[in-house]
Amino acid sequence: MTKIQPRTLYREVADRIRDLIEHGELAPGERISEKQLCENFGVSRTPLREALKVLASEGLVELLPNRGARVKQLTYKMVKDTYDLMGALEGLSGELACQQISDEGIAAICALHERMLVHYHNRELPEYFQVNQRIHESLLAASNNDVLLEMYNNLSQRVKRVRYSKKMTESYWRRAVQDHEEMIAALKKRDSKRLGQVLRDHLCNKLEVASIAGVIDDGETRNAANS
Amino acid sequence: MTKIQPRTLYREVADRIRDLIEHGELAPGERISEKQLCENFGVSRTPLREALKVLASEGLVELLPNRGARVKQLTYKMVKDTYDLMGALEGLSGELACQQISDEGIAAICALHERMLVHYHNRELPEYFQVNQRIHESLLAASNNDVLLEMYNNLSQRVKRVRYSKKMTESYWRRAVQDHEEMIAALKKRDSKRLGQVLRDHLCNKLEVASIAGVIDDGETRNAANS
DNA sequence: TGAGAGAATTTTGAATTCATAATACCTTTC
DNA sequence: GAAAGGTATTATGAATTCAAAATTCTCTCA
Known part of the structure; x- marks a missing residue:
């Protein structure tokens, strides 16, 4: 019995990005272009950026202020x-x-x-x-x-x-x-x-x-x- | 030797809210008003909402879509x-x-x-x-x-x-x-x-x-x- | 008096806009 | 031809705006 999560755009986006990373479609170390992902997902930058922040604190993504996000490298x-x-x-x-x-x-x-x-x-x-x-x-x-x-x-x-x-x-x-x-x-x-x-x-x-x-x-x- | 974290507004805000929660100035279970916090901190809603998302995935805050954020209760x-x-x-x-x-x-x-x-x-x-x-x-x-x-x-x-x-x-x-x-x-x-x-x-x-x-x-x- | 329907208000979610930092590109100079 | 400097372009950070959901308030009617 697992609690249902009301859907919001940023959660949807976070799930999608998690998938992309898990399946290697976003390669480790790869620069994540906000613009491109926004276009792919058909959403604005706001929910995308929120999703990136969540993923960063989950340890999947690295945020370099003013220099964009990248998929965290696994050493x-x-x-x-x-x-x-x-x-x-x-x-x-x-x-x-x-x-x-x-x-x-x-x-x-x-x-x-x-x-x-x-x-x-x-x-x-x-x-x-x-x-x-x-x-x-x-x-x-x-x-x-x-x-x-x-x-x-x-x-x-x-x-x-x-x-x-x-x-x-x-x-x-x-x-x-x-x-x-x-x-x-x-x-x-x-x-x-x-x-x-x-x-x-x-x-x-x-x-x-x-x-x-x-x-x-x-x-x-x-x-x-x-x- | 700890890595320096470039400051961004949402990080600053997240730190501040963490403090407020830790010291009980935001009580457990208390509704977090975006408007009020924005005014207190003197920032717009964008960085505040990003901070809340981070705090949520750190387990300090609970986000109820369309119904705001509240300080997570500790049972x-x-x-x-x-x-x-x-x-x-x-x-x-x-x-x-x-x-x-x-x-x-x-x-x-x-x-x-x-x-x-x-x-x-x-x-x-x-x-x-x-x-x-x-x-x-x-x-x-x-x-x-x-x-x-x-x-x-x-x-x-x-x-x-x-x-x-x-x-x-x-x-x-x-x-x-x-x-x-x-x-x-x-x-x-x-x-x-x-x-x-x-x-x-x-x-x-x-x-x-x-x-x-x-x-x-x-x-x-x-x-x-x-x- | 109290319950309920419906409008007004507030609050949130998300898109858009604006400002600034970073990057790319081009010119100039040696 | 390469390096340095400066400008143009792009990408990011954050504020603002717009739309929709939730909440509050008010008014009606029992």
Whole structure:
């Protein structure tokens, strides 16, 4: 049950721009021309500029006063930082979920887990990922912490456009599944500390970070300090 | 070394409104009149409305399309959710700091810790709190994760206006100091897991959440689900 | 007296306009 | 031919204007 958002132009525009960025139609670092976007969307500059301000505080766009807006560059470090953060948030979601989830909720997640195992054994990677994601979303929802959900979604949005090649080697995959076995065990026992720990360390995040290395080629060195 | 922000009107206005909210001059739930604020600030509606959009996506303000803006109400649950989140973030900051901080950095934090102990023994509560906060800020800085810092600052800003009465009982205080002893020990050993754990469980957060109960009297029940 | 319909007023959403800063272009000079 | 300086053009920041939605007020009628 999600609250309906009355539509206003600037929200519509913000959604559209988010999409453009996510799908790479506005490339990272690319200058955003107000005039051109206004014409594309058929709106005046006022709602467009409002949308840009929102996107800037969401971290998707960079506003250089008097010098226009550009799509925020993702550096390797930023993405790694973001994944570290998401790991911590997943850990928290696990701890909270353990304390709040109903027995039915646990059963539902176990069911998802079983389905995931099937996909694993059948080597159906896309389906595996999909169910895997639903498990994590379920935990997030079960944690019943709106602020956590909001933050997580924001972070997730920021790195969505990184289309890293998930180099799912056999051994990585096996370990990921093992992690999930541990998660389920902890969840069933409602061992929140344990579940939190497993989720924080969950291979998934680390793997993804590793894969990114080959995708984002920023000028900075990999170990550079913050800008 | 922090980057200078070119001033624009909407940023100035956003800063001012943040202040007003933080200090309660704009009360929670209060309707924000565009006209009045414009006159107070001496600006037109355009930059004001841009500022409101930014504040809305920072979670300080609520925008009801066609019906104006109001200062976001803080419910007990929202504040508790926020503190849970901040605890998780502090935990992460500890883990990361352990791995990255220099020996000098550790020494600096130890020095702060010693100062804090002095204030503890002298029963100087305000000074204690101040040094205590600097320790946590130092860890956050040492974690060298800009995204983490950004999120933490945002969350912190949201709950800043809650002026709960810190009922620092003797036993609470003693335990908080014990927590800090453990933190320092873990930091010196660069035991990131341990430091993370201590920070996540650090009494500080839980205590504050407890204190809030008496301050925020929302219509909702304490255990209510999300709105 | 009070409820409800409808007009007047206010407030918001969005387009337009105006001023200024940044950029591009062209000329001049060495 | 390249660099420097100055002008023209463009893009941005912010005020103003216009349109539509919401709110308030008033008047009627039960």
